[in-house]
Amino acid sequence: MSAGDRSDLSRGPRCPLPIADHPTVLLAHGGGGRLSRMLLDRVFLEAFRNPILETLHDGALLDLGDARVVVSTDSFVIRPLFFPGGDIGSLAVHGTVNDVAMCGAKPVGLCAGFILEEGLPMETLWQIACSMQEAAREVGASIVTGDTKVVDRGKGDGVFINTTGLGVLLPGADVSPLRARAGDVVLVNGSLGLHGVAVMSIREGLEFETALESDSAPLCDLVRCILERAGNGIHVLRDPTRGGVASALNEIAAQARVGIRLDERGLPIREEVRGACEILGLDPLYVANEGKCLAIVARERADEVLETLHAHPLGDEAAIIGEVVDEHPGRVVLRTRIGGTRFVDMLSGDPLPRIC
Amino acid sequence: MSAGDRSDLSRGPRCPLPIADHPTVLLAHGGGGRLSRMLLDRVFLEAFRNPILETLHDGALLDLGDARVVVSTDSFVIRPLFFPGGDIGSLAVHGTVNDVAMCGAKPVGLCAGFILEEGLPMETLWQIACSMQEAAREVGASIVTGDTKVVDRGKGDGVFINTTGLGVLLPGADVSPLRARAGDVVLVNGSLGLHGVAVMSIREGLEFETALESDSAPLCDLVRCILERAGNGIHVLRDPTRGGVASALNEIAAQARVGIRLDERGLPIREEVRGACEILGLDPLYVANEGKCLAIVARERADEVLETLHAHPLGDEAAIIGEVVDEHPGRVVLRTRIGGTRFVDMLSGDPLPRIC
Numbered sequence: 001m002s003a004g005d006r007s008d009l010s011r012g013p014r015c016p017l018p019i020a021d022h023p024t025v026l027l028a029h030g031g032g033g034r035l036s037r038m039l040l041d042r043v044f045l046e047a048f049r050n051p052i053l054e055t056l057h058d059g060a061l062l063d064l065g066d067a068r069v070v071v072s073t074d075s076f077v078i079r080p081l082f083f084p085g086g087d088i089g090s091l092a093v094h095g096t097v098n099d100v101a102m103c104g105a106k107p108v109g110l111c112a113g114f115i116l117e118e119g120l121p122m123e124t125l126w127q128i129a130c131s132m133q134e135a136a137r138e139v140g141a142s143i144v145t146g147d148t149k150v151v152d153r154g155k156g157d158g159v160f161i162n163t164t165g166l167g168v169l170l171p172g173a174d175v176s177p178l179r180a181r182a183g184d185v186v187l188v189n190g191s192l193g194l195h196g197v198a199v200m201s202i203r204e205g206l207e208f209e210t211a212l213e214s215d216s217a218p219l220c221d222l223v224r225c226i227l228e229r230a231g232n233g234i235h236v237l238r239d240p241t242r243g244g245v246a247s248a249l250n251e252i253a254a255q256a257r258v259g260i261r262l263d264e265r266g267l268p269i270r271e272e273v274r275g276a277c278e279i280l281g282l283d284p285l286y287v288a289n290e291g292k293c294l295a296i297v298a299r300e301r302a303d304e305v306l307e308t309l310h311a312h313p314l315g316d317e318a319a320i321i322g323e324v325v326d327e328h329p330g331r332v333v334l335r336t337r338i339g340g341t342r343f344v345d346m347l348s349g350d351p352l353p354r355i356c
Numbered sequence: 357m358s359a360g361d362r363s364d365l366s367r368g369p370r371c372p373l374p375i376a377d378h379p380t381v382l383l384a385h386g387g388g389g390r391l392s393r394m395l396l397d398r399v400f401l402e403a404f405r406n407p408i409l410e411t412l413h414d415g416a417l418l419d420l421g422d423a424r425v426v427v428s429t430d431s432f433v434i435r436p437l438f439f440p441g442g443d444i445g446s447l448a449v450h451g452t453v454n455d456v457a458m459c460g461a462k463p464v465g466l467c468a469g470f471i472l473e474e475g476l477p478m479e480t481l482w483q484i485a486c487s488m489q490e491a492a493r494e495v496g497a498s499i500v501t502g503d504t505k506v507v508d509r510g511k512g513d514g515v516f517i518n519t520t521g522l523g524v525l526l527p528g529a530d531v532s533p534l535r536a537r538a539g540d541v542v543l544v545n546g547s548l549g550l551h552g553v554a555v556m557s558i559r560e561g562l563e564f565e566t567a568l569e570s571d572s573a574p575l576c577d578l579v580r581c582i583l584e585r586a587g588n589g590i591h592v593l594r595d596p597t598r599g600g601v602a603s604a605l606n607e608i609a610a611q612a613r614v615g616i617r618l619d620e621r622g623l624p625i626r627e628e629v630r631g632a633c634e635i636l637g638l639d640p641l642y643v644a645n646e647g648k649c650l651a652i653v654a655r656e657r658a659d660e661v662l663e664t665l666h667a668h669p670l671g672d673e674a675a676i677i678g679e680v681v682d683e684h685p686g687r688v689v690l691r692t693r694i695g696g697t698r699f700v701d702m703l704s705g706d707p708l709p710r711i712c
Contacts, residue, residue: 015483025473030505048488048489052465064425111427119381
């Protein structure tokens with residue numbers, strides 16, 4: 001970095017993060033686990049402190065004049081740009097419309113910001129733009145505004161995309177991580193780990209007997225269906241992307257000050273994902289998904305929700321995977337196949353960099 | 357790029373841009389001039405085609421339930437991160453709140469997406485976050501949601517920031533590039549070229565006798581004041597950032613199918629900016645501003661608007677710089693000091709890469 005890149009350290013308060021431990025940004029600060037959480041808490045929340053940001057949902061609920069608008073933003077830096085089951089364009093739409101959906105809202109408009117590296121083939125950009133349009137069209141949202149910047153060769157990596165989604169709350173929706181309470185049931189709409197394993201496999205040049213494809217998909221319609229069926233019996237929705245199911249549930253447990261107990265026998269994980277995870281040295285509970293939704297629902301509505309999920313094209317492998325408990329508030333435990341229990345902590349480190 | 361980065365060219369239609377001329381992305385595709393416009397027209401508008409996007413405003417006006425919401429997005433890749441008069445954090449807020457203001461709206465909420473390069477000093481990130489917060493606080497907007505990604509060393513450049521701004525229309529606002537009509541008067545709130553020249557000077561290691569500072573500033577309050585005074589007599593608002601006044605006015609002229617005539621004697625350009633531009637080989641009309649607003653107003657309201665601008669802290673050097681005419685629709689001409697005229701075209705090439 002040049003001299004001009006250095007801040008004038010005499011200005012303002014010093015960074016509250018204990019920078020003796022982490023004086024520079026590490027890949028793991030972007031991994032969705034413990035270090036991501038520390039960066040969020042100690043830098044961004046500390047600097048930007050305000051009540052809306054502090055709800056720590058997948059998006060924000062904002063009062064704009066007479067309307068309540070849901071907004072969510074995400075940058076996509078996945079490598080490689082094209083992978084089995086999608087590309088950075090479809091992912092950038094799915095990731096953001098899913099975050100809007102996880103707030104109980106229907107996505108209406110999308111903003112797209114592109115950071116292109118000098119030398120990117122124009123044909124590649126065109127394919128990505130077409131994928132975005134197709135993914136947006138599928139959920140009935142429009143890409144309403146955008147921006148393009150170009151950085152010099154070697155200062156980017158092909159293309160990075162930021163998408164921001166705007167949506168309106170669905171009727172009856174009242175979802176928030178704070179609504180998880182003891183007795184609730186934890187469901188997921190299908191098998192875990194497909195996105196991360198598919199991307200890592202192609203990146204590492206591994207070939208498996210069964211071709212693994214990313215599960216990247218828009219969850220808006222599925223969320224609409226379960227909210228229509230169970231209304232405010234749906235307490236929490238969360239898509240387990242970076243950091244996987246383990247990190248997502250740890251965040252919810254910490255926010256709601258409840259415990260969550262998973263049952264290993266109930267976890268829908270395909271054999272080929274288990275096999276790939278063994279080869280790659282990954283735990284499927286920490287692997288990113290892009291078409292999966294965790295739903296924490298009132299116990300008395302769980303069967304209806306499961307039935308509704310099973311009837312949906314994106315929910316045929318849906319399962320009840322655990323429950324919310326009074327014990328060990330803030331933590332997630334797994335009841336193993338052989339009857340023992342172990343704590344499932346947040347991801348620490350980042351075995352899957354640039355997965356989204 | 358690895359094999360996975362290549363698109364499957366057999367999918368979908370081919371890129372409509374004449375890629376024989378530009379098979380890859382050039383820095384100038386991000387410069388705000390002719391090639392940026394071509395990329396927008398032939399790739400993004402072609403792929404995303406929809407009526408809201410096609411208004412080609414600085415932001416989009418979106419119907420969300422009962423509300424009309426203004427939304428604008430921008431990515432910031434400026435080099436260096438800290439420059440005289442600001443840094444990437446303050447710029448990322450000013451740039452986006454100004455785009456919202458140019459739609460005649462008051463910014464309410466901001467989303468922030470960070471793409472960090474592994475190795476960025478944590479203290480630098482903290483300073484940038486504090487600058488963002490200070491800039492947002494100044495305009496009464498909150499940073500309501502965000503996202504952080506980390507890319508490996510050498511695949512980014514310190515930090516890139518995407519900001520998306522949401523706002524509500526100000527009472528009486530009816531601004532659109534399509535409202536420019538012959539007879540209207542073109543005003544600007546102050547002297548031109550400061551941001552670009554300040555950044556280029558430090559980047560090139562040049563020193564001038566007078567220290568030049570970026571004009572980066574939030575224009576929300578200034579826009580509120582002139583809209584309060586002249587209401588729908590304000591026809592068009594535009595901040596002349598990348599590509600400068602010349603490119604901004606060319607875009608408006610093309611959209612409204614009108615001519616615009618500038619008077620060189622009326623252009624507020626400081627002597628030190630002229631001098632720096634001569635050394636740097638730049639034309640001040642093409643240099644980026646970050647605290648300037650072009651207002652195209654009904655002739656009968658021009659004096660009131662000028663008076664209002666002069667009374668505002670960000671408008672003391674405001675001036676009438678030209679008029680909208682019937683002649684040469686789609687083009688901008690400059691009446692020179694010596695009485696001649698010359699066409700002022702869109703920026704072609706990009707003499708000022710990564711200026712915002």
